[in-house]
Amino acid sequence: MQTWELYSSYAQILCKERKGRFKRKRSFNLDKEKLVKRYIEKEQWSPEQIVGYCRKENISMVSHERIYQYIRLDKKQGGNIYKHPRHRLKHRKRPVAGKHISIKNRISIDQRPDITNDKNRFGDWEIDPIIGKDGKGAIVTIIGIIDKMVVSFVMRKLPEGKNAVGLTDNVIDMLLPYKNAVHSITSDNGTEFAEHQKIRL
Numbered sequence: 249m250q251t252w253e254l255y256s257s258y259a260q261i262l263c264k265e266r267k268g269r270f271k272r273k274r275s276f277n278l279d280k281e282k283l284v285k286r287y288i289e290k291e292q293w294s295p296e297q298i299v300g301y302c303r304k305e306n307i308s309m310v311s312h313e314r315i316y317q318y319i320r321l322d323k324k325q326g327g328n329i330y331k332h333p334r335h336r337l338k339h340r341k342r343p344v345a346g347k348h349i350s351i352k353n354r355i356s357i358d359q360r361p362d363i364t365n366d367k368n369r370f371g372d373w374e375i376d377p378i379i380g381k382d383g384k385g386a387i388v389t390i391i392g393i394i395d396k397m398v399v400s401f402v403m404r405k406l407p408e409g410k411n412a413v414g415l416t417d418n419v420i421d422m423l424l425p426y427k428n429a430v431h432s433i434t435s436d437n438g439t440e441f442a443e444h445q446k447i448r449l
Contacts, residue, residue, distance in 0.1 A: 276310045276318065283307075284315055288332055292378055295319075300391050300401030313396065351442050357434065364432045367393045370400075371429035375419065377410060377440055386410050386440075390422055390433075400426070416443040423447075 408414030
């Protein structure tokens with residue numbers, strides 16, 4: 249069996265397993281709402297990161313899409329969760345002040361192929377850093393999503409913080425177990441990804 253066939257079969261197995269595991273509707277009860285709110289406000293996690301972490305730790309949780317619905321509803325009702333920085337993933341603006349560092353050979357998200365945008369292929373990853381309070385401490389998360397469900401989630405503390413070289417070295421190490429199934433990695437335009445071209449598996 250060819251490598252791509254192996255991972256294709258693996259992705260199908262994951263999808264079937266997921267559908268069976270989540271066949272029963274998971275209600276977004278008060279306990280889950282409190283947990284989500286804490287992860288958002290205290291840990292600065294995105295809905296995808298919340299779902300990925302809960303899946304890894306075997307914590308019952310709703311989908312990231314349901315969490316986004318909760319955020320939108322909270323905003324409509326006058327809440328302020330939506331103002332949290334981690335929820336401006338696609339639209340947040342970075343500070344203008346300070347030295348501007350360009351990312352060489354950056355590819356716009358608008359140029360991603362349809363197969364990556366559809367998120368139906370095992371091997372299309374999304375990477376995101378989590379920065380601690382006052383810029384102290386950092387964690388990087390790497391998420392694999394198939395059919396709108398988180399199927400793979402890895403995270404690691406970054407000893408050197410947002411340093412681009414250190415982050416790149418850690419990402420390479422984290423993805424080594426999946427080296428035959430890394431088709432794309434999507435990140436934001438943060439300077440911590442300035443060494444993205446060095447990611448070779």
